[in-house]
Amino acid sequence: MQNEELIKKWLNDELTPAEQETFEESEEYKHFSKIWDGLEVASPPFYDVEKELAKFRENQASTTKVIKVSWTKRLVGIAASLLLVSVLSYILFQFTKQNQTLSFTAAQEELYLPDSSLVILNKGSKLSYSPENWAAKRAVELEGEGYFKVKTGSKFEVIAEDGVVSVLGTAFNVKQRASFFEVICHEGKVRVATTQDTTLLTLGKAFQLEAQKVQLFEVTALEPSWLKGESSFHKTPLSVVIDELENQYEISVDADQVSLKGTFTGSFPNDNLELALDAITAPAGYTYQVLNDKVVFTSENN
Amino acid sequence: MAKKDIGVCDESTFNEVFRKNGTELFNFLHFKYRDEDEAKDLVQEVFGKLWENCEKVSVEKSKAYLFVVANNLMKNVLSKKSTALKHQEYVKTKEASTETPHYILESSEFEGQLNQALSELPEEQRLTLLLKRIEGKKQREIAEMLGISEKAVEKRLFKAMKHLRKRLGNIL
Structure with a gap:
């Protein structure tokens, strides 16, 4: 090909006026400019950005992501989709009956509320709400422990035995076990109202109520450890820790022979009973014995 | 925060x-x-x-x-329908215009051939060429978008044009 340099310069808009003139007189220029002009044919079709954005929003509302649990995402995705389908069919089913309350009992499950807020329930937990009243009031009742990722919007309330947690749109964890009530704010702001008073939690702040005693502390975790298969505690009474152990492993713990006066700060795995028992008993100086689904704690001094 | x-x-x-x-x-x-x-x-x-x-x-x-x-x-991206195939469909369904039949024949032949030739280009070359031609991007901007050097952009542009020129030589 002739004029290769000129062609390159032409493509790069680097021709001097003199070169431009020379080039334009050449046979090559005629061909190249015809091709160049003809490339108009490759113009893309019209892209309706508003329509595509609406489609995007629709897809986001119905897909799962947001929460990163440590298992393979695919499995979680499939499980969540199945769950979503069953939740939706359940909702549809329930709509045929009037004034019903929906409730879910979980062995750690993800579920979506009508506004696509996400709730992950820890083992042995129960969540209920009324779908009919949902549009008027976003409120759920919780027994046990749940992690909430709430879509921004009107006030959202989690009603537990010992308090009410209200937010506008944020991520937080609520735990109500027996007389133990704990709220951890993982994003934004959370208001915790108990019979005694009201506390506003910001990112990384936590509230704990145990036997009428309020404790405020800070956490650095971006999400609750139980999402990753670990139960964590901060200066929590041993009795509460043992309750959680019983809940996670579906065992019963006999702690009659030890004093359960102390508190526990730390965590135990939810999938390895022996490690979990070591984690709890070692700091307190207990030993334990496992008999089928029963565990007996004994004091080493005995 | x-x-x-x-x-x-x-x-x-x-x-x-x-x-x-x-x-x-x-x-x-x-x-x-x-x-x-x-x-x-x-x-x-x-x-x-x-x-x-x-x-x-x-x-x-x-x-x-x-x-x-x-x-x-x-x-x-895998297993895409051959772009060349798509192209034939596209040419066929292109809207009728008010030009004289002779011009339509000539121009649609040229457009069809050009489309065909474009489809034969390696994707990277076609992308570079059209970013320049249709979007009016500067070499530097294309280099940034594709994460390559400006020199590489210039090379691709030239190669792409050279291919089209060669491919359409008989009807230009």
Whole structure:
């Protein structure tokens, strides 16, 4: 090909006026400019950005992501989709009956509320709400422990035995076990109202109520450890820790022979009973014995 | 300070990013694949990635992020219908115009051949050429978008044009 340099310069808009003139007189220029002009044919079709954005929003509302649990995402995705389908069919089913309350009992499950807020329930937990009243009031009742990722919007309330947690749109964890009530704010702001008073939690702040005693502390975790298969505690009474152990492993713990006066700060795995028992008993100086689904704690001094 | 303050997690912020960059991203993917549905799906996928990582990407960086993801995604696309095939369909269905029959014949032959020749180009060359020709991007901008050097952009442009010239030699 002739004029290769000129062609390159032409493509790069680097021709001097003199070169431009020379080039334009050449046979090559005629061909190249015809091709160049003809490339108009490759113009893309019209892209309706508003329509595509609406489609995007629709897809986001119905897909799962947001929460990163440590298992393979695919499995979680499939499980969540199945769950979503069953939740939706359940909702549809329930709509045929009037004034019903929906409730879910979980062995750690993800579920979506009508506004696509996400709730992950820890083992042995129960969540209920009324779908009919949902549009008027976003409120759920919780027994046990749940992690909430709430879509921004009107006030959202989690009603537990010992308090009410209200937010506008944020991520937080609520735990109500027996007389133990704990709220951890993982994003934004959370208001915790108990019979005694009201506390506003910001990112990384936590509230704990145990036997009428309020404790405020800070956490650095971006999400609750139980999402990753670990139960964590901060200066929590041993009795509460043992309750959680019983809940996670579906065992019963006999702690009659030890004093359960102390508190526990730390965590135990939810999938390895022996490690979990070591984690709890070692700091307190207990030993334990496992008999089928029963565990007996004994004091080493005995 | 909440994480979402620095990212694009806020819904209205994210929507703005979509409106601002959606069309350009679509065009980019269309240049590369010459398939409208494919390009639309990929735009959705790319924004899906941005949404997943919204707290890590600032508004200023979001455009660069979108094109990096688009570039990476494209490498994973498999089993596409032959673009050449698509092309024949496209030429056939092109709307009728009011030109004289002779001109239509001549020009549609040229357009058809040009389309065909474009489809034969390696994707990277076609993308580079059309970013320049249709979007009017500067060599430097294309280099940034594709993560290659300006020299490489110039080379691709020249190669692409050389191929088209050779391919259409008989009807120019």
